[in-house]
Amino acid sequence: MTTPSIDSARLWTSLTEVSRYGATPAGGLNRLAASIFDGQARDYVVAAATEIGCTVRIDPLGNTFLRREGTDHKAKAILIGSHLDSQPLGGKYDGIYGVMAGLELLQSLQTSNSVTTHPIEVVVWTNEEGARFSPAMMGAAYFAGKFSAEELHSRTDVEGVTLGESLRAINYLGSDFVSPDQFASYFEIHIEQGPILEREGIDIGVVTAVQGMRWFRVQLSGQSGHSGTYPMEGRRDALAAAAQIVSGVQTIGLAQPEIGRATVGHLLVTPNSPNVVPGNVELMVELRHPEVLALNTMTDELHALLKTVESRTGVVIEVKQELDSATIHFTPELIDIVEASATASGMSSTRMISGAGHDACQIAGLMPLTMIFIPCVDGISHAENEDITQVWAANGAQVLVEAVLQVDSHLK
Amino acid sequence: MTTPSIDSARLWTSLTEVSRYGATPAGGLNRLAASIFDGQARDYVVAAATEIGCTVRIDPLGNTFLRREGTDHKAKAILIGSHLDSQPLGGKYDGIYGVMAGLELLQSLQTSNSVTTHPIEVVVWTNEEGARFSPAMMGAAYFAGKFSAEELHSRTDVEGVTLGESLRAINYLGSDFVSPDQFASYFEIHIEQGPILEREGIDIGVVTAVQGMRWFRVQLSGQSGHSGTYPMEGRRDALAAAAQIVSGVQTIGLAQPEIGRATVGHLLVTPNSPNVVPGNVELMVELRHPEVLALNTMTDELHALLKTVESRTGVVIEVKQELDSATIHFTPELIDIVEASATASGMSSTRMISGAGHDACQIAGLMPLTMIFIPCVDGISHAENEDITQVWAANGAQVLVEAVLQVDSHLK
Numbered sequence: 027m028t029t030p031s032i033d034s035a036r037l038w039t040s041l042t043e044v045s046r047y048g049a050t051p052a053g054g055l056n057r058l059a060a061s062i063f064d065g066q067a068r069d070y071v072v073a074a075a076t077e078i079g080c081t082v083r084i085d086p087l088g089n090t091f092l093r094r095e096g097t098d099h100k101a102k103a104i105l106i107g108s109h110l111d112s113q114p115l116g117g118k119y120d121g122i123y124g125v126m127a128g129l130e131l132l133q134s135l136q137t138s139n140s141v142t143t144h145p146i147e148v149v150v151w152t153n154e155e156g157a158r159f160s161p162a163m164m165g166a167a168y169f170a171g172k173f174s175a176e177e178l179h180s181r182t183d184v185e186g187v188t189l190g191e192s193l194r195a196i197n198y199l200g201s202d203f204v205s206p207d208q209f210a211s212y213f214e215i216h217i218e219q220g221p222i223l224e225r226e227g228i229d230i231g232v233v234t235a236v237q238g239m240r241w242f243r244v245q246l247s248g249q250s251g252h253s254g255t256y257p258m259e260g261r262r263d264a265l266a267a268a269a270q271i272v273s274g275v276q277t278i279g280l281a282q283p284e285i286g287r288a289t290v291g292h293l294l295v296t297p298n299s300p301n302v303v304p305g306n307v308e309l310m311v312e313l314r315h316p317e318v319l320a321l322n323t324m325t326d327e328l329h330a331l332l333k334t335v336e337s338r339t340g341v342v343i344e345v346k347q348e349l350d351s352a353t354i355h356f357t358p359e360l361i362d363i364v365e366a367s368a369t370a371s372g373m374s375s376t377r378m379i380s381g382a383g384h385d386a387c388q389i390a391g392l393m394p395l396t397m398i399f400i401p402c403v404d405g406i407s408h409a410e411n412e413d414i415t416q417v418w419a420a421n422g423a424q425v426l427v428e429a430v431l432q433v434d435s436h437l438k
Numbered sequence: 439m440t441t442p443s444i445d446s447a448r449l450w451t452s453l454t455e456v457s458r459y460g461a462t463p464a465g466g467l468n469r470l471a472a473s474i475f476d477g478q479a480r481d482y483v484v485a486a487a488t489e490i491g492c493t494v495r496i497d498p499l500g501n502t503f504l505r506r507e508g509t510d511h512k513a514k515a516i517l518i519g520s521h522l523d524s525q526p527l528g529g530k531y532d533g534i535y536g537v538m539a540g541l542e543l544l545q546s547l548q549t550s551n552s553v554t555t556h557p558i559e560v561v562v563w564t565n566e567e568g569a570r571f572s573p574a575m576m577g578a579a580y581f582a583g584k585f586s587a588e589e590l591h592s593r594t595d596v597e598g599v600t601l602g603e604s605l606r607a608i609n610y611l612g613s614d615f616v617s618p619d620q621f622a623s624y625f626e627i628h629i630e631q632g633p634i635l636e637r638e639g640i641d642i643g644v645v646t647a648v649q650g651m652r653w654f655r656v657q658l659s660g661q662s663g664h665s666g667t668y669p670m671e672g673r674r675d676a677l678a679a680a681a682q683i684v685s686g687v688q689t690i691g692l693a694q695p696e697i698g699r700a701t702v703g704h705l706l707v708t709p710n711s712p713n714v715v716p717g718n719v720e721l722m723v724e725l726r727h728p729e730v731l732a733l734n735t736m737t738d739e740l741h742a743l744l745k746t747v748e749s750r751t752g753v754v755i756e757v758k759q760e761l762d763s764a765t766i767h768f769t770p771e772l773i774d775i776v777e778a779s780a781t782a783s784g785m786s787s788t789r790m791i792s793g794a795g796h797d798a799c800q801i802a803g804l805m806p807l808t809m810i811f812i813p814c815v816d817g818i819s820h821a822e823n824e825d826i827t828q829v830w831a832a833n834g835a836q837v838l839v840e841a842v843l844q845v846d847s848h849l850k
Contacts, residue, residue, distance in 0.1 A: 113709055113711055113714055114709045114710075114711065115662070115708065115709045115717075116709075120664075155711075156713075157709075157711050162713070218667070219663075219664045219666070219667035219668075220664075220667035220668070220669075221669070221672075237666065239666065241712060249818070249821065250527070250820060250821040251631075251817070251818050251819060251820055251821055252532075252631045252632075252793070252794050252819040252820040253699055253701035253703055253724055253726070253820075254631070254649065254651065254699055254724075254726050254792075254793035254794035254795065255630070255631040255632035255699075255792075255793035255794050255817060255819065256631075256632075256699075256817065256818075257632075257633070257696060257699075257817075258688070258691040258692050258694075258695075258698065258699060258700070259692070259695070259696070260633075263688070263701075265684055265702055265703075265705060266684055266685065266688050266702075268681075268684075269680075269681040269682075269684035269685045270681075270685065272677055272678055272680075272681035273678065273681045273682065273685070276670070276675070276678050279670040280670050280671070282670075283670075283671070284669060284671070286670065287665060287666055287667075287668075287669075287670060288670070289665035289675075289712075289713070289715055290677055290678075290716075291665055291677075291707075291710070291711055291712045291713055291714045291715060291716060292707065292710050292711060292712045293677060293705070293707050293710070294710075295703075295704065295705050296527065297525055297526040297527040297528075297569075297820075298526075298703070298704050298705070298706075299525055299526065299567075299569050299703055299704060299820070300568075300653060300701075300703045300704045300722035300724055301568075301574070301701070301703055301724055301794075301795075301820070302525055302703045302820040302821075303701055303703060303820075304702075304703060305527070305821060310712035312665050312666075312712055312713055314665070314666050380666075380667075381664070381666035381667035382664050382666035382667050382713075383666065383713075405663070405667060405668060405669075406661070406663050406668075407663060407664040407667065408662060408663055408664040408665075408709075408711070408713070408714040408715075409661070409662040409663055409714075409717060
């Protein structure tokens with residue numbers, strides 16, 4: 027069968043329309059997981075899929091599966107997944123593009139009356155960002171059997187609201203049983219979130235792996251006091267100590283040129299009053315590197331840094347590793363298929379590693395899988411000015427259709 | 439007339455009982471201005487004062503005046519003031535001790551059937567801390583005519599709740615007209631909030647001045663982005679830049695040994711997510727020094743620091759001075775009276791400068807005034823482990839009674 031052409035205008039309209047839910051004045055998105063806006067965005071996608079005859083399944087974590095049947099009723103489905111939630115001040119494409127490209131795949135197959143052997147199923151994963159409920163990639167982790175629904179339902183946001191009640195409020199607390207053994211393979215398409223594709227003028231990133239990442243929660247306990255009376259000389263100022271950690275973490279990242287990443291993205295001061303010497307600070311250190319030995323070196327450097335700051339300042343420092351995500355390698359056969367699909371679609375491509383984690387990381391080991399990247403402007407993401415072009419969006423969706431149909435015809 | 443002895447046990451009971459309202463598990467106070475707990479603490483003090491026949495006046499800012507009449511109905515009152523609000527994680531004595539010592543003064547005069555020529559009036563100022571509503575020392579500033587009630591009523595806390603509605607909710611939105619020309623002089627008694635009195639074993643601090651202070655709000659605007667993909671080399675990380683400012687501010691303070699203070703007590707990161715390079719940071723820098731020339735030097739150093747960090751990091755830095763409080767000198771005659779009162783009460787004393795600002799700073803220029811300090815443990819305040827002893831509390835209250843009666847008999 028001939029690969030149908032995707033409808034670039036339709037895809038762009040979908041992306042534009044779904045961006046209304048949680049839009050920020052600066053052109054970004056504030057669409058936290060299981061918020062009202064998340065519910066509205068899901069409703070939009072579900073309505074579009076049911077309009078073309080897809081069936082909908084919602085599991086207890088709110089993961090939403092949109093299914094277009096194939097001719098072989100015994101065949102496992104080919105799964106395409108991404109997410110609709112954003113960071114508190116995030117962009118309109120991180121995650122969202124993957125869902126809308128999946129929807130466009132379903133629409134293109136439908137309007138071209140294409141027939142596949144395998145069912146094609148698009149999944150909207152719940153809470154990929156982890157910005158409201160911890161951990162990140164939660165829906166996909168649940169699907170992978172890493173947590174029970176009860177355990178995750180009881181997780182709370184900063185206001186004490188549980189995930190369970192939030193999902194119920196937006197009507198996405200489902201009861202469908204969906205498990206990995208119902209699926210034959212997994213694709214995820216995403217913006218690069220880095221500068222390489224745009225800078226080099228390449229249409230498609232063929233993703234071979236996701237780099238490893240570790241999160242460390244650091245608690246600093248000093249002594250608070252009145253800023254006008256507490257002498258500088260005797261202070262145990264938790265924020266002054268934290269400042270040394272922030273600077274040191276940057277040095278650790280810069281020591282791994284181009285590839286390593288070291289970030290303090292989260293920092294809270296207590297009591298956070300202008301005329302009180304800060305007694306406590308909590309911060310999160312994130313280290314990333316595709317090679318485990320380098321990641322170990324960075325981890326050692328972090329522990330040494332914390333010890334140095336503690337002995338220099340007298341501020342007590344406790345550290346707890348909260349995440350250790352190994353480098354994930356994708357399936358060689360699917361990587362080859364994506365590369366061939368780009369060529370077959372007349373597009374340039376390059377193999378690359380993902381710097382960011384994705385829902386795909388949770389699916390690794392459960393079924394063959396890979397990812398596809400499209401360029402984004404200036405490599406910016408997790409920011410309101412995250413941007414892509416209509417052409418980039420269409421190119422990616424076309425390669426996705428091509429790759430899915432190749433898998434459909436190759437799979438036994 | 440003989441100076442009545444204060445009742446040490448009664449004072450300590452008052453201090454203990456009033457600490458219940460907003461008590462924290464760690465033994466401190468979280469009693470923000472115009473909160474429910476603030477209302478409860480005021481109710482406690484008002485009930486105790488009315489029980490001994492005092493009259494109560496409440497002005498539109500909630501400043502609460504407790505009046506014991508004198509024999510001369512044309513005489514202006516002697517005013518004793520302090521506050522009942524605390525920092526978010528503050529202690530049980532900063533401000534509170536001053537109010538309870540004032541209450542003990544009224545109670546001692548009453549139980550000893552003492553007669554004064556002038557009315558004696560104790561005022562509970564609203565929102566000294568400025569932790570919930572800006573600015574600090576708000577009630578006293580209103581009394582001094584620096585703001586209109588309408589303007590201050592519309593000030594909001596971080597949740598968007600106004601001061602006006604908060605005062606109304608706790609029944610302290612008054613309508614009594616109270617003005618500085620109704621008063622002859624002003625006393626404020628407070629814990630030292632510094633280590634000198636305890637370290638040197640001195641009972642009473644005779645306060646001669648309050649050191650000057652300046653607040654600067656600093657906004658840093660960098661570029662947020664995904665922490666896994668945004669290369670270290672091109673980052674404009676607002677928190678990394680802020681860390682350099684925090685460290686630099688500490689250096690500015692340490693360059694003024696023992697006397698100068700330089701603090702970053704407040705810092706907020708946006709979006710504050712572990713896997714997002716921080717795009718924006720807001721922080722407050724506070725500089726204090728009793729000498730204006732040294733304060734000018736510190737200010738110049740701050741501006742130079744901000745310029746250096748901006749050019750080094752590419753993060754755009756904006757600074758706005760929000761407070762410029764000059765060094766306040768108290769009234770020589772009243773300073774002498776406090777010193778003589780300590781001696782007459784059999785207590786040791788030393789003259790000292792206040793590192794912290796107080797409501798008294800707002801009263802300066804309106805009437806003769808001074809302050810009295812008592813020791814506190816380890817110089818700690820604005821912290822839950824702020825502490826004093828019953829003896830220190832009683833010593834201060836006794837000197838206050840002596841000084842007020844001396845003023846009463848000397849005033850024409």
